Amino acid sequence: MAPRTPRLVVPIDLKKKPWDQKLPLHNRWHPEIPAVAAVTSGEFFRIEMVDWTGGAIKDDDSALDVKSVDLSTVHYLSGPIRVLDTDGIPAKPGDLLAVEICNLGPLPGDEWGFTATFDRENGGGFLTDHFPSATKAIWYFEGIYAYSPQIPGVRFPGLTHPGIVGTAPSKELLKIWNDREREVEENGLQTLKLCEVLHSRPLANLPSTKGCVLGKIQGDTPEWERIAREAARTIPGRENGGNCDIKNLSRGSKVYLPVFVEGANLSTGDMHFSQGDGEVSFCGAIEMSGFLELKCEIIRGGMKEYLTPMGPTLLHVNPIFEIGPVEPRFSEWLVFEGISVDESGRQHYLDASVAYKRAVLNAIDYLSKFGYSKEQMYLLLSCCPCEGRISGIVDSPNAVATLAIPTSIFDQDIRPKNKIPVGPRLVRKPDVLKCTYDGNLPITKNLSATM
Numbered sequence: 001m002a003p004r005t006p007r008l009v010v011p012i013d014l015k016k017k018p019w020d021q022k023l024p025l026h027n028r029w030h031p032e033i034p035a036v037a038a039v040t041s042g043e044f045f046r047i048e049m050v051d052w053t054g055g056a057i058k059d060d061d062s063a064l065d066v067k068s069v070d071l072s073t074v075h076y077l078s079g080p081i082r083v084l085d086t087d088g089i090p091a092k093p094g095d096l097l098a099v100e101i102c103n104l105g106p107l108p109g110d111e112w113g114f115t116a117t118f119d120r121e122n123g124g125g126f127l128t129d130h131f132p133s134a135t136k137a138i139w140y141f142e143g144i145y146a147y148s149p150q151i152p153g154v155r156f157p158g159l160t161h162p163g164i165v166g167t168a169p170s171k172e173l174l175k176i177w178n179d180r181e182r183e184v185e186e187n188g189l190q191t192l193k194l195c196e197v198l199h200s201r202p203l204a205n206l207p208s209t210k211g212c213v214l215g216k217i218q219g220d221t222p223e224w225e226r227i228a229r230e231a232a233r234t235i236p237g238r239e240n241g242g243n244c245d246i247k248n249l250s251r252g253s254k255v256y257l258p259v260f261v262e263g264a265n266l267s268t269g270d271m272h273f274s275q276g277d278g279e280v281s282f283c284g285a286i287e288m289s290g291f292l293e294l295k296c297e298i299i300r301g302g303m304k305e306y307l308t309p310m311g312p313t314l315l316h317v318n319p320i321f322e323i324g325p326v327e328p329r330f331s332e333w334l335v336f337e338g339i340s341v342d343e344s345g346r347q348h349y350l351d352a353s354v355a356y357k358r359a360v361l362n363a364i365d366y367l368s369k370f371g372y373s374k375e376q377m378y379l380l381l382s383c384c385p386c387e388g389r390i391s392g393i394v395d396s397p398n399a400v401a402t403l404a405i406p407t408s409i410f411d412q413d414i415r416p417k418n419k420i421p422v423g424p425r426l427v428r429k430p431d432v433l434k435c436t437y438d439g440n441l442p443i444t445k446n447l448s449a450t451m
Helices: 171-191 222-230 302-306 352-370 374-383
Strands: 007-010 037-040 044-049 077-084 096-105 112-117 135-142 145-147 155-157 161-166 241-243 254-258 266-272 282-287 290-299 320-322 333-339 387-392 400-406
Touching: 007 037, 007 077, 044 077, 044 266, 096 161, 096 266, 096 302, 112 374, 135 374, 161 254, 254 302, 266 282, 266 290, 282 374, 290 302, 333 352, 352 374, 352 387, 352 400
Parallel strands: 007 044, 037 077
Antiparallel strands: 044 290, 077 266, 096 254, 096 290, 112 135, 112 282, 135 145, 145 155, 161 241, 161 266, 254 320, 333 400, 387 400
């Protein structure tokens, strides 16, 4: 018999808004958001999705759409999908949901994406104190390869993956999320020293009715108002999976998600053509619309059997996943090291975030010697298939982080040598699309680095 064609369970019409889709999308986590479709364990099915902004960022010559983007609406997710076993019995709390990614890619006719940095006053990013302006680069796809007119001289194969795959939280887990994130947002600036070095704000995105889309639950009702005030934002990864941005979750991979509600209520979105480890510019993968072709299996009682709680309740667990067999292969890498000493020269104790920030800054400054602007390299390191590592976490006081960049993505030799050549197509212009920064927050300067 011919191979099965995946059943389309969530279609997308790119001409329509997320809330006007045949099966309306949602952008919050809540146990009462109703499922829009159901699948059976072992069934081969397809989910389509918009890019995380729902089409707000355009393929044009301006970054104004990034500067003014409404971040209260992120991320638009397809689902929830109710998962049943072959006897029609739904997944139960305490089960494990194995989700296999059989195939994925951009939606036909929409083969482009974008990478951006948010304005510091509207989203920021890992290096927002160095790069406070909104910027944007457009990428076009040639099969497995991507190139950008705004970052010439670079071409690489993408490791395509969904940024978000997750199950719905239970009411108890939702309360745990909201309580701990409210504590960080309200008291973090006074208690967390890392806030002096990493400047993205807010520290946590709390439930808000602004921009809230709850799928089949209609607005302007008491039910909608109640759920919108409780529903968790989709921005961080959590116990349910969610926005983990794991670039290796590509073709052939499998993720094992804990089940907290009946039916599991699986949702997905935030498709990436390619991403570097850390997605450092925050809007930092090659963001696109896309599709997933999946199979699910229910492992009864799998949470207790395979996931060890790391916290005060049995809900404090995390997913596990298998890397698939299909990845780009690179043989030569240039690796940049960072230690937990910040730009002012201050020592931090075994802080991997500070170390990784320094590794990224080292790489940006180095690559800017080859004819690129630092904004170009910031966006590139956020979306190209670079590898981030915590190389040392025990040798106090310094954590050591590394960032490895595949050298073959450039059209010139970027290794250290006696004379720095400039590639035949490599010029500073065109540069990334950029807006002015109109805020008054201080910009961090590394006085010893190149200008």
